[in-house]
Amino acid sequence: MARTTPDEILTGGTVLTMDSKTPFATAIALAGGRILAVGTDAEIKALAGAGTKHTHLHGRHIMPGLIESHTHALWGACRDLFDVYTGYSASLTELLQATRKRAANLAAGSTVHGGPWRHEMRSEMGQCPRTLLDEISREHPIVLFDTSQHVAWANTYAIKQAGLGGHSRRY
Secondary structure (H helix, E strand, O other), X not given: OOOOOOOEEEEOOEEEOXXXXXXXXXXXXXXXXXXXXXXXXXXXXXXXXXXXEEXXXXXXXXXOOOOOOXXXXXXXXXXXXXXXXXXXXXOHHHHHHHHHHHHHOXXXXXXXXXXEEOHHHHHHXXXXXXXXXXXXXXXXXEEEEEOOOOXXXXXXXXXXXXXXXXXOOOO
16 A cells, blocks of 8 residues: 655755656655655645654755666676776786787687776877787777776777778877
8 A cells, every 4th residue: 555644745945857747846745765746835745744754945956866877787797707807906917918818719800808907007008009909919809998997998900890990090
């Protein structure tokens, strides 16, 4: 049976409803950790019972929670099975050796993914970092990600497969 008396009501604010017909309200009722109702202060106050906590928002804003699914869960689950992973404290030499070993165990054309490399390693990579990865293999696309998993370092093969080849720019 659904609860009809809220545990808490919040009034006197601006509630972003995400409903195009009624985009804003001034109050919200909560029961069992869930939203019970959204409406005007008068509508929500009318739902309150003897044990309902009342919080006045003093004009503050409530909006739906931002659900951040950007957890790299799939990366973490597959990393040990399919990727080069040397750990966050590995040296550039250790990362390159592990990448070379992985490439040697894959069929030509198979992509080598992995990392992580740290930004402080950048100076060790030289003027044209892709050449370090080209030396490991020109038969495999190689893509190594930094510790944030947002910056990729790739060899020429991978760059061309991504449609970025043919530029005179040095990567």
